[in-house]
Amino acid sequence: MPERKLTPNEVSYSAAISACEKVGRWQLALKLLDTMPQISIVPNAVSFNAAISACEKGGQWEMALSLLRQMPHVKISPNTITYSAAISACEKGGQWQLAFSLLNLMPEMTISQNAVSYNAAISACEKGGQWQLALSLLSNMLGIGLSLDGTTSGAALSACEQVSAWQPALALLDNMLSSQLLPNGLHAGSAASSLRKALGDSAAYELLDKLRELWEDNSNSNSNNNYNNYNNNSNNNKQPWEDSNNNNKQPEVRLWEAGQPVDQQLAVPPEALAAVFDVLSDVPGVIAIFKPSGVTTEEAVNELSQQLARQRHVSExxxxxxxxxxxHPTSGVLPLALGAVGSTAANWLEAQFAGRLVRKEYVCLCEGPSLGLTGCQGNVSTPLHTVELDGGRASRTEVSPIGRQAFTGYEVLAGYMPPLSSEPLLPSHDGEPGATGHADEQRPEGPELMLLRVRPLTGRTHQIRVHLASIGRPLVGDLTYGAKExxxxxxxPRLxxxxxxxxxxxxxGKPFVAEAELPHELEEVLAQLQQVAETSPEDGHQS
Incomplete structure (x- = not known):
């Protein structure tokens, strides 16, 4: 600006700090804030708010609180935006007590609480496992006249899911409907997950079936009046959460029985796509393709969407x-909803994934100390925390106590000897928190290559890769979390x-299964390896 004979002021600096916040450059945002007094520019509330938001997005909750404490000393009054950003910073840092304290401090400072500040505090309680406190905050929020929204409902439902509190979860869904809010797939999935943990898959699917009818009717009619048409059937019409004796003492979700047929026109002829992608299965509302390694999910979907348009002779x-x-480096089955965001198909699939009702199976090759004989099983259940990098254009996941729940089960399919040029033995991480397994003492000592069948229950970013690396068995070909050189x-040749x-x-509502065989380049890797001869502990014979 000085080169163009323009004088920077608090507005231009605040805009620059805000720009840094949007791309995740919290260090540069703080540097700009510190520079302002040095050139006789007085920071204002907008400057501090943007800097606190930058710290929040950068996971720097302590720095965010430090900036909040500085404001009165420079005679700047914090406002609702300031406190909301600080509460969000505490939420991302796993500091639910501080988030709760800041929210309670706002009225004492004559600062108005809003939906953003409550949403952040409820989310902080959810991540901290404080589901009762989260529901209490939701009640307080409604009590001061703030409206229920999808974000608040989602955080409260997730809090209930953490402890399988299915009765409050169902009541929350009912409150959403009473507030003219149509639950989406993520809301439904959280409630279904609570039901699944407590009562099993069938109860979860009965709930989703009722919501599917509501989504279908809303899609067909686009009428807000449908939200208030609840199911007022007699007590003889047993709900999925009632026991065999019809003892229903908790609030039920009074979802309207739409009675509309499922859209059967959402299937796409597989032959229309064969020229671009291998279509594994195509049924109402769902299509599954084979995604090759080296292609992002977004690239695959964009190409598939355009190919469909050409086959249908439509412009969009x-x-x-x-x-x-x-x-990007992972291959295999990729399921997609045949519909836009908010469609019945999209909500239906989202609900199943969020409700942990989808069964996923991966095959991977990892390296390190043996995990046992063929058939040995184990799991890793340490929480995972994903940090955005480069302004959200990349991310990295790590094991962290402030992370989200994650569960990865595995089974040993085969063991292989490393090539003769193998590196020295990798360190063992047996006994680390979150890892359980049944490694067998009959295996040869030294590093080994293990072919695993992996079944992740949750779907965190890079979950399988990070979980196995965390117990000293990184995936072969993993350039981010693996052994590399x-x-x-x-x-x-690849992950x-x-x-x-x-x-x-x-x-x-019918079972859908899609399978993809191991790609030839991975088959060739296994073909060049020598399988480890196993000794059965029962008879001492090799197999």
């Missing part, structure tokens, strides 16, 4: 909704991770 791309992603199989199978229900 066909709506497809991503409900689950495969990493120290790998015993550095010649592997050895493949989504082999997925099971869910299509839009008609």
């Amino acid at each position: 791309s066909v709506d497809l909704h991503i409900v689950s992603r495969l990493d 120290a790998s015993v199989l550095s010649s592997c 050895f991770l493949h989504a082999r199978r997925i099971e869910l229900r299509d839009l008609a």
